[in-house]
Amino acid sequence: MSKGHDWKKLATESQVVAAGRPEKKPDGALNPAIALNSTFHEGGPIGYGRYGNEAWSALEEAISVLEGGKTLIFSSGMAAISSVFSLLPQGAIIVAAENGYQGTTTMLKKMHEAKKLEVRFVNLPNTDEVLKALPGAQMLYLESPTNPAIEVVDLPVVIAAGKKAGSIVVVDSTLATPMVQNPLALGADIALHSVTKYLSGHSDILLGCVVTNDESIFERVEQARRYGGAIPGPFEAWIALRGLRTFALRMQRSQENAMELAKRLEKDPRVLKVRYPGLASDPYHERAKSFMKGFGAMISFEVKADIAQIDKMCNSSTLITNATSLGGVESIWERRRRWATESHTIPENLIRFSVGIEAVDDLWSDIQSCFLAAKIN
Template structure:
């Protein structure tokens, strides 16, 4: 059967495997090589990659439905897209998106590389108006850290109709929950450090172009700028990808339970999770996603002080910056520079695969103590 005939959960297991010949390993080994014998398909790793990189790229590309290029980090992947743009490019970006991308864009704008317009990505009409003459429309859905949901089908179609390149950061949803290339995006971005790797033990990024022609300039930027992935990291990311379906299923189920209980907790003023029927992004997410994901955010009564106390008081969950791992993490995103639109008491939570009742007991105890 072809990848197209298989369900996504199966593609995550089968794609990127070595040739099925007797005696061959089931998984692509770690290839520790920078140089190769002349006259082969690849002569230098930076130019064409290794079998380990290529296996990961094949697997992620199969899941997203495009041509994938692996990078040393999510930021290296994002930079490769932006560095391929001509000087003077007009970029429209969500006001609520990954802080590193906003910082990179703002620094480029300060040096005259491009013009940046930030928009409320949930306001589709306002986003279209801002992007009417844009060269690049950068989308993120769900957003980081407010978990807002953009109308991806409409915005991708609008960008393509206007002749703008459309990039979608799909890190939070993963290709198992949405496939932006099918909605008309030109590029999909992943911080593979997060859900793809899944174990908080690697840094990697991936850009997936809609076809080889779209991926070619991104691969060229990797070759020239040197944002190449490590051999061990590529191996670990592919190994993590194999368990993404079961990890995401468990974490997503727990996220739904925790979001519902947090919404009823007296120490919480608001929960941001599209799986809740009352969430502003619920109908949109239900229409365009295969699930609501395992990322949520909640606002603690009393603001920054009690929210800090919650993060300090948990014992099962971990106060940590990153997300998408097997462990549940909490982060106070309002502490980051340039994130003034974030409510003072906001906590972003990445739900892991611990037992949901242990997680709830931990959160309930910390919240009650912090807001008593």
């Protein structure tokens, strides 16, 4: 793959364009091929289609450059998360969010109930609560900003505390992305992403990834992928890498839109509360400024209306899509508590809003039309 670059000297905007390219040679391809192979001649480094693929390698190299570690691609974000939990023995203690990504919390609740793991659910932004839960924990599983509450965890402090306590420290950095924070540089053992979201950015594939600098962890996670079978398709990996080429531009535009819309929503009398760390009024603003390189493109806001009106509001949009996902070029929102598995600490009137790259005034006009359609005054 691509050689000759000192990646640390290149900005993220350049890294996403240059990483994961084939080696330069006369008449060589600029882009990696889609390698549709399950079987390989003996004697090489791959061996079998469940062990590796040229298309995976290109995407893994590119994400490795962005995060500063070694990457393993998985068939979905949840597959990546499952591989991380496979590092823990039966009955191990894990500290995790009480109101984080519902896919993760649902899995952990089931594992806790089955006594496969002992899960200490905590309010991650409350640093003291996290520190009190750490003694004896084999893993500290973090996400920041949290999904969907958009709360910022004091990563430098809790990562250091987790490492001192002897825990494997994992950070789900899907909402932040490498444009905003790099968990490994902050001392985490593992950074994790749903590649489905911002990194690929077009709502057309399912992939996840695990990134680490710890060779032992890398080998164990690779074995979990190899023998668990949660491998990505080569076409999906190729599509994700093509999407990654524009990641920096997409994220920049989405962040700009999110900041502007958060400011407008904050002034709207029909909105009870806006959750966005870029706002000076946000309780996590100063914390975010202390170690993040931006504020992301996710807003959550609480509407002064009943559930039926809020559902009507979300369904009335013409430009914004009412759906479950985030991180695509298109703006997406939904009332999160419509899902039975969502944490009951999340308000019923909260709308999670993944801000896309559309013209910000068009998005604002759509939001205003939705308020009117739902008769929210």
